[in-house]
Amino acid sequence: MKKTLFDKVWDTHVVDSIENGPQVLYIDKHLIHEVTSPQAFASLEERGIPVLRPNQIVATADHNTPTINQHLPIQDKLSKKQLEQLSINCTKNGITLYELGHKYNGIVHVMAPELGITLPGMTIVCGDSHTSTHGAFGTIAFGIGTSQVAQVFASQCLLLTKPKSLRVSVNGTLKNGVLPKDVILYIISKIGTNAGTGYFCEYAGDVFENMSMEGRMTVCNMSIEMGARGGMIAPDQTTFEYVKDREFTPKGDAFDQKIAYWKTLPTDEGAPFDKEHFFEAEDIEPMVTYGTNPGMGIKISESIPKNNSASFQKSLKYMGFEQGDSLINKPVNFVFIGSCTNSRIEDFRVVANFIKGKQKAHNVTAWLVPGSKQVESQIIKEGLKTVFEAAGFELRQPGCSACLAMNDDKIPQGEYCVSTSNRNFEGRQGQGARTILASPLVAAATAIAGKIVDITKEVEHLEFT
């Protein structure tokens, strides 16, 4: 029988099946962080159940960490306590932890791929919905709740019903200045925020084949924003070259054997999908969102559509926009470049390339938050920090930061923020804050102009890859 990439990885991980019920799926890697793990550790402890496979768990501190003065004691008492609890739990259970200040510390979905913890053909879970990021490697990776975190601790397995399959194909050549973030925002704007619910998505076609691993991670990261638990891209030479020689990637013969296996994973020609969508690369332009869910996106040159539903109206009212408005020339005082969606070195290269020799607008606070210590080091090594500082941007320390504003990095009430993160929900970046999702390029251009500008007119001569 012809199988999809998803079928192949799923089927090799099925431990057992319940008649007319879910399957027991084996989990290769379990990533944890400070926010969604403490209650799971506590519930196991209450029941006297040990962690079954501590060596398959990797922990980092990211959601709640400050992005300045990381060498000083954390001021916020609750944050401090949560981070201390993570350290206690990891020590007690023999789990590797890259805590604040560690050279491998970073956002969980940036840290694991760059260390070679994420490899093709694996099953990976984490108590975080953006675990879908790891699907870029041809991995079944998805977010879970805390009860499920406890289940994986106890059994290294989860009880799951196999999702349906969805394929989104984008073929052709992307226009200059159209980045992976624009591709995924475009897809979600076309198919909606619940089109993927109940499905696991595969992204296929030239556009993804020609994309870097970091670009693929940006795309897969936002699969959950269309409701899909996860999104995958078939592993290929780009994948193999990326994972080769990373810290925890197998070396030598073991690596060659892995590659031979990984080459069998791509979807068989003619394998059936439950649902398919097709798009043309030429139709995609730099995108911005105008509402309070990631599906409310338009091409930067378009106007906000008309829709009379109460939810749509509520959303526009929150954002302070009107139907028919263009976002071009809207003044913006905050720009955030970071998050598990866009905080890798390529993202910062795009920004540096665009702002080099320019100055940010006076009204703008521009935060650059690297995804990990390693990304931060690379920024410094490549001299990008100097470019950022000269342009008046603030390079902060790694963490989730203003993507979810759990730490002190909050956007003030009523302010607009052009953000490279993944969610524009009400209050996501701070109470009353208004988020406009965009690519790192659109964010950089906004910071320079102090307002949203039609980037399509500025990028013809720029190189982005």
Next chain:
Amino acid sequence: MEKFRTLRSRAVPLAIENVDTDQIIPARFLKATDRNGFGDNVFRDWRYHKNGEPNTDFAFNNTNYSGNILVAGDNFGCGSSREHAAWALADYGFKVIVSSFFADIFKGNALNNGLLPVQVSERFLKTLLDEITANPEIQITVNLESQTISLENSNNTEGFEIDTYKKTCMINGYDDIDFLLSKKETIEAFESQKNY
């Protein structure tokens, strides 16, 4: 986990679509290391103005409405995987959430906490919202064994789907850990034979 068979209750209407888990429990309340007390902050920024005054336009603050059932718009629980959203709704007192569509992760989290997600047709959802708004006293019965939801004093009943395994868990108060631990030998055998 608490057992669930049937519930007869009034309901609170929330006719908003795409309610995300950031609204159900904003991130700034996720710093706790236990799972208690999240109900105090459920829908915090919709229930209260920034100055701390209750927002009287929000259904939870309308004294006409009460009960253990929340009836919400399409695509309820989208966004973050935070189980704190399910804990907050359960802690506030809800036992059933009704919507025409649930986000995957939220649905699983709810079931793992004895909070029953009941998916109904868009038509039935509209009927429920209209009837509750017109008559906040109206009683709704959710019967898990027969998989039905009914509006009292009318012929409005609809069936709902639930995975047989999950239904058994809800009725008996079992959780997945009990089941997975019973599979320990099978899991270890799988580990020793896996060849990928």
